Amino acid sequence: MSIFTEKVGMTRRQFLKGSGMLAVAVIVSGVFAKIGFDAFAASDEYIAQRAAGLYTLDEKMALRKSHENPEIIQIYQEFLSPGEQKYLSEKAHHLLHTKYGKDIPSFIEELKGHSGEAA
């Protein structure tokens, strides 16, 4: 029985067409990849500028640390932990810490219980 097979190799025309197709695919992919890399570079530059802006603003502030803020110190000394600066005092914990989800109804009841004390 005869077995018919293709001739191996390629003609110059086939080579040019194959190379051309491959080149077009590579160029189109390359241009597209360039757009992506440029977008990444622009994004990185934006993040760097934004970070630099925030640091500059922060450096210009007269008070840069909350625990050195005289008003905060005064609040602690006169109300949240009378006579001292106790940042995790029980009153500070109850008034400054947030409750979430299922804890909210009990928190509302707790606040109602304290409502008479404030007055």
Add this chain to the structure above:
Amino acid sequence: MSEEIIRGKVLKHDTQTRTMHWIHLLAFIILGLTGIGFYWDIAGIANIFGGPANASLVHRWTGVVFIVGPTLYILLNFDRFSRFIDTISSFSKDDFAWLKTMGGYVPFIKVEEAPPQEKYNAGQKILGGLIIIGCLLIILTGFPMWLWKDVVSSAFLALCYNVHFWTAIIMILLVAGHFFLAAIHPKSRVEFASMMLDGYIDAEITAPHNAKWFAELQKTE
């Protein structure tokens, strides 16, 4: 065409071509399935792949296989790729004549004898071109959706999503048509075993279906 029966077998698709076709087909099925699951939010499809998050991972990495498979094939078989590109990009008068009658594949167009064709008929040539363009579009729009989503504009990303989706729909329809003609249509279903199994096809089938190519093969024998 002579009445004489031509005996013998033609090696139409060699092992590497068939392997690449299998890998590309399996990748395409997984990509199509997961993609349809994402677009229409079909939990049943996502669950086949271990839930939406895993299906997304499978989609992305199968996309890599979808690219690497043919790329390796092209680099390792550049002569075969070049012959393929040459064949599907060359249209002769016979090809246009074949297209006018659709090669006798359409029931209501009667054809005595279809014009002689090369290794691939005019319809297969158009399909080959569309598949290449479709693959490029799907690959080029897929990666921005995966890797650039945080750095490109939402308008560009939306364009990628739309092009990716519509190209995928057209590709699925093309592949469905390709499967019907290659595996079900009585005129050409012998092609299925050639590409999916041993690569051979009877010479008596090739001689009338791909007359120009078969004449070349006879010269080199």
